[in-house]
Amino acid sequence: MVADQKYSSDISSEQEVIRYTEKLPQSLGLDEQNTRAYKALSRQIWALEKRLEDYYFEYVKLKKKVNLLKAELDDLDECVDRETVVDLIHEIVLSLIGKAGQKECKGSSYSSDSSKESDLVEMVRERKAVPHKQRRKA
Structure with missing residues (x-):
């Protein structure tokens, strides 16, 4: 009107x-x-x-x-810590690259591969234990 x-x-x-x-x-x-x-x-x-x-x-x-x-x-920034997400993606990519490299080499052992995976899982658990706001300040 x-x-x-x-x-x-x-x-x-x-x-x-x-x-x-x-x-x-x-x-x-x-x-x-x-x-x-x-x-x-x-x-x-x-x-x-x-x-x-x-x-x-x-x-x-x-x-x-x-x-x-x-x-x-x-x-969204309050809910998700970008730095942590980027770090996790980086670690996953490096892990996948490592797996691809090990498949090419016939002499690689399975135990070292599972050891790397368990280390990665442990790192993720440690990061989840510390709130992302505290990690930013550190």
């Missing part, structure tokens, strides 16, 4: 500007060609102002969305 009123007031103000631009050149004695050019330019200016206003509203909406996403990210 408010937007409709604003839009109708914009149209009436545009019409008022056009009427004024018609009278101004006549009173100044300018020719009809200048009058038409001035009208066209006035309409273009009004259209550009309207587009700028639309872009501003879009900017405000996007800014609100960004702020909501930032708040959501902060909430």
Whole structure:
């Protein structure tokens, strides 16, 4: 409703500007060609102002969305310690690379492989025992 009123007031103000631009050149004695050019330019200016206003509203909406996403990210950061996740992924990748390397070598023993896995499991348990907020500060 408010937007409709604003839009109708914009149209009436545009019409008022056009009427004024018609009278101004006549009173100044300018020719009809200048009058038409001035009208066209006035309409273009009004259209550009309207587009700028639309872009501003879009900017405000996007800014609100960004702020909501930032708040959501902060909430997620409290739940998950990125450093721990990266470390765990790193350890898992290294473990998988080690397994792939051992499969290529026929002379590798199974006991050293299970020993590495148990060490990895123990490291994960130790990390879970210490809350991530304390690990960050350390």
